[in-house]
Amino acid sequence: MNILDGKKIANQIKEEIAVEVAQIQTRGEKVPHLAAVLVGNDGASLTYVGSKVRSCKKIGFESTLIHLPEDTTEAVLLQQVADLNANSDIDGYIVQLPLPKHIDEEKILMAVDPDKDVDGFHPTNFGKMALDMETFIPATPFGIMELLRRYDIETEGKHTVVIGRSHIVGRPISILMSQKGKAANATVTITHSRTKDLQEFTKQADIIVSALGVPDFLKATMVKEGVVIIDVGITRVPDATKERGYYITGDVDFEEVAPKASYITPVPGGVGPMTIAMLLKNTLLARKRRQD
């Protein structure tokens, strides 16, 4: 059993980006600038956005955090998005989800300039991805692909079972892994809440990508010997013994499943750190494209 060490690979990627940023500075050019818009005070969102901003600082990016109150109107947020689109100093930005219920997420998403949409969530970018065109790949599936590539995991002709059909993980990774290219060319089955007898599929899988959000869901009896496991689940389980009041766990019963796996991502330290690294990578790409 080998660990797919997302933390290590993410640090490598961040170092590579930092080298590029240093070169940009040496040439006297503008460094990449990422902005993040956060509405309200959701705990997890605050943590994620904070982590993104800190990562920017570490690798030499400029970053701007726009923190708006929970009762921000849709109109105000749309104006904020329009301002970011118009602001030539910003190379890319994200609007942290979920948004408060009184705001139509789809409307906000459609207002983001696709050329600054480093989350890759805008339909134009998502469509380009599905049609094998160059674009911003959403950070989590992009991170999974990069992890597979850097560990040289054979995916061609392998049966990959994706658990979950969300717009940010299950759907894009099922598309990416079944396309042509490196870490791709897999035969992909997408499973979800309406799938009957899920373990009939997971038992056949050479590779499993689980993005379900149910702690310890995937058990040893559900996988075959030698499987590659990508655990995208990140659930906060309340735990009074921890200083922050919870611990983070994945979809996979790691203790049970790891001995049967050829490769497995830990949680935390697997896909999570890769997601932030790839957001930074997309921001660097945005900077370069705007310069071309």
Next chain:
Amino acid sequence: MNILDGKKIANQIKEEIAVEVAQIQTRGEKVPHLAAVLVGNDGASLTYVGSKVRSCKKIGFESTLIHLPEDTTEAVLLQQVADLNANSDIDGYIVQLPLPKHIDEEKILMAVDPDKDVDGFHPTNFGKMALDMETFIPATPFGIMELLRRYDIETEGKHTVVIGRSHIVGRPISILMSQKGKAANATVTITHSRTKDLQEFTKQADIIVSALGVPDFLKATMVKEGVVIIDVGITRVPDATKERGYYITGDVDFEEVAPKASYITPVPGGVGPMTIAMLLKNTLLARKRRQD
């Protein structure tokens, strides 16, 4: 064994559209107007475009065929596309593929106004489809979904195996059938040229959508009893005994497979007629949306 009679359903749909067109005329409003751009003299393309134009006439649409010579430059075609975007009389249009090799298809595609892209091939529309947003669904997968819906085929939780990952059939149908909704909620496996042991998958399938383009490829030994077969293959096989010099055949060995199938589309008369009907449906939708 039941035939999924695409010709019959397509005629029903066209009749429904014709009724709506008659109502539009009665109200003194502008009827839907579809334009088709054809570059060069490819035999199959001429047939398809001719058939589309004739169908428009039959149901009361206006139609315009713009037939350009094989040596049309990319710049001239881009200007043509810009003119169609600007022409408020045109509700929707298609640029018939393939284009001559000296023209960059992606460049042309990106120039089409997504609101007039009744083929649903523009990344913005494709992305909206993948993200469960309202859009134009590409005509062939849209036709398959409509055929499944009108025959009330149970798809929820069923294992659907798609053969082929093309942008116009395999990819979109694999997305649509695994989404929420009617004729959807299936567990979908997408297979392709790099899939190992394809029949291991087809043998498990409750539903098979074949878009391979290899005549008589799917044999009885490759499917299970009771399977639903959607044959999207349309291959012209040279045949001197036919007046037009060829006959049309699908991916499925119909003689062998039909007796094992619960439902099966014939070729011709299955998915083909549905494709044209759904293009007309998209044009009607485009007209309505432009009016709103």
